[in-house]
Amino acid sequence: xxxxxxxxxxxMAQDTGLLVTWRKAPGDHVAIGDALFEVETDKATMEVxxxxxxxxxxxxxxxxxDVPVGQVIARIVGSEAEVDKTLxxxxxxxxxxxxxxxxxxxxxxxxxxxxxxxxxxxxxAATLAPRPLANDGRILASPKARTIxxxxxxxxxxxxxxxxxxxxxxxxxDRLRGIAxxxxxxxxxxxxxxxxxxxxxxxxQADSARVLAAFAKGAWWQVSGEDISVTLMRPDGSCEDxxxxxxxxxxxxxxxxxxxxxxxxxxxxxxxxxxVSLTLTFDEAELPxxxxxxxxxxxxxxxxxxxxxxx
Numbered sequence: 450x451x452x453x454x455x456x457x458x459x460x461m462a463q464d465t466g467l468l469v470t471w472r473k474a475p476g477d478h479v480a481i482g483d484a485l486f487e488v489e490t491d492k493a494t495m496e497v498x499x500x501x502x503x504x505x506x507x508x509x510x511x512x513x514x515d516v517p518v519g520q521v522i523a524r525i526v527g528s529e530a531e532v533d534k535t536l537x538x539x540x541x542x543x544x545x546x547x548x549x550x551x552x553x554x555x556x557x558x559x560x561x562x563x564x565x566x567x568x569x570x571x572x573x574a575a576t577l578a579p580r581p582l583a584n585d586g587r588i589l590a591s592p593k594a595r596t597i598x599x600x601x602x603x604x605x606x607x608x609x610x611x612x613x614x615x616x617x618x619x620x621x622x623d624r625l626r627g628i629a630x631x632x633x634x635x636x637x638x639x640x641x642x643x644x645x646x647x648x649x650x651x652x653x654q655a656d657s658a659r660v661l662a663a664f665a666k667g668a669w670w671q672v673s674g675e676d677i678s679v680t681l682m683r684p685d686g687s688c689e690d691x692x693x694x695x696x697x698x699x700x701x702x703x704x705x706x707x708x709x710x711x712x713x714x715x716x717x718x719x720x721x722x723x724x725v726s727l728t729l730t731f732d733e734a735e736l737p738x739x740x741x742x743x744x745x746x747x748x749x750x751x752x753x754x755x756x757x758x759x760x
């Protein structure tokens with residue numbers, strides 16, 4: 450006996466459910482308790498289990514589709530012979546009737562056609578392509594993948610930024626770990642700071658960190674044509690103007706040379722004698738190498754010749 454599979458109501462005020470992924474393909478054997486598919490609601494992503502045994506058939510909902518609660522999205526049938534792998538919405542074209550004509554003498558019987566091998570039915574799982582996912586900021590991932598990512602401090606949004614297709618499963622976490630370990634890049638520059646130091650002596654009230662921030666902002670505008678907000682960080686860890694897209698750390702007066710946190714855009718500036726050492730730490734998935742290199746080079750040029758800041 451066939452058993453209908455419907456989109457369940459997993460929340461009190463739920464009208465639809467987002468079908469994240471099918472865990473079984475049409476024709477697969479299903480046992481009671483097997484995970485059939487995953488649904489995302491406003492609060493969580495949950496697995497829906499089979500309540501009947503048989504074979505998955507007549508799948509009508511695609512991955513990434515919002516399905517009304519209560520709508521039949523597939524069936525479980527009792528045997529493989531009953532499995533319907535026809536794409537939803539397809540119709541068999543009717544053969545047009547031959548025009549009527551005057552009776553003719555009976556034709557000799559046609560020779561029997563040679564038997565042909567049955568053509569294999571295409572698996573619906575391969576031909577039923579997922580629809581584009583809604584561009585509303587949601588990240589589609591299995592409950593197990595979400596749990597492991599949270600436990601290990603992995604950010605699933607980095608997979609999105611890197612262009613990997615959703616939904617994400619446990620196997621995708623290896624790719625995410627690779628991004629997390631290799632996505633950070635560092636660029637360094639050493640520049641003659643004599644002119645900058647002379648400028649700072651003349652302007653006794655000037656704050657070297659804010660001067661460097663102005664140079665970095667001016668260089669960013671030169672390279673990208675856009676403004677960038679800057680948070681200043683002192684060697685004691687205190688910050689000013691928090692929330693900036695760039696964290697600028699002025700290490701002047703210390704023996705420190707750079708700071709490379711696990712994420713964010715960071716520019717460290719250290720001074721030794723008349724040399725200013727700049728270290729830019731960034732994520733190439735967010736800031737292309739060419740842009741980062743041009744920006745750091747322009748910032749260094751402004752330190753070497755502060756007059757560039759006025760041009």
